[in-house]
Amino acid sequence: xxxxxxxxxxxxxxxxxxxxxxxxxxxxxxxxxxxxxxxxxxxxxxxxxxxxxxxxxxxxxxxxxxxxxxxxxxxxxxxxxxxxxxxxxxxxxxxxxxxxxxxxxxxxxxxxxxxxxxxx
Numbered sequence: 104x105x106x107x108x109x110x111x112x113x114x115x116x117x118x119x120x121x122x123x124x125x126x127x128x129x130x131x132x133x134x135x136x137x138x139x140x141x142x143x144x145x146x147x148x149x150x151x152x153x154x155x156x157x158x159x160x161x162x163x164x165x166x167x168x169x170x171x172x173x174x175x176x177x178x179x180x181x182x183x184x185x186x187x188x189x190x191x192x193x194x195x196x197x198x199x200x201x202x203x204x205x206x207x208x209x210x211x212x213x214x215x216x217x218x219x220x221x222x223x
Contacts, residue, residue, distance in 0.1 A: 106133060114133075114138075115137060115138060115141055118138055118141040118142050118145065119141040119144060119145055120145065120150060120151055121145035121146075121148070121149075121150035121151020121152050121153045121154070122151045122152070123152075124142065124152065124161050124162070125138045125139055125141075125142045126163065128163070181205075181206065181208075182204050182205040182206060183204075186206075186208070187201060187206060187209065189209065189217075189218035189220055189221060192218060192221060194221060195218060195219075195221040195222045195223065198217040198218035198221055199216070199217055201217060202216075202217035
């Protein structure tokens with residue numbers, strides 16, 4: 104991680120304004136108290152990413168889930184061992200059934216609905 108500091112510490116200002124999260128993995132290289140306090144203030148004021156209840160998914164969590172989904176698909180952990188495509192399915196209902204059985208890759212935007220193109 105790098106800090107962008109000029110007249111203002113840009114990283115700290117972004118955290119304070121709710122435009123960035125504190126990436127705790129790299130806090131040891133910075134003034135951790137300043138960053139954590141700035142994030143707490145942004146959260147209390149509900150600005151930026153904190154406008155949504157609970158905030159938004161942290162980028163590192165998103166990447167971890169994506170990586171585990173990819174590795175899970177490659178390792179044969181797909182339920183029943185078969186991978187489906189939306190174009191192969193007969194109905195939206197069937198897609199939802201497969202999603203409930205663990206075929207999460209059918210929900211490409213992670214909104215809880217599989218193969219939305221099949222919805223009529």
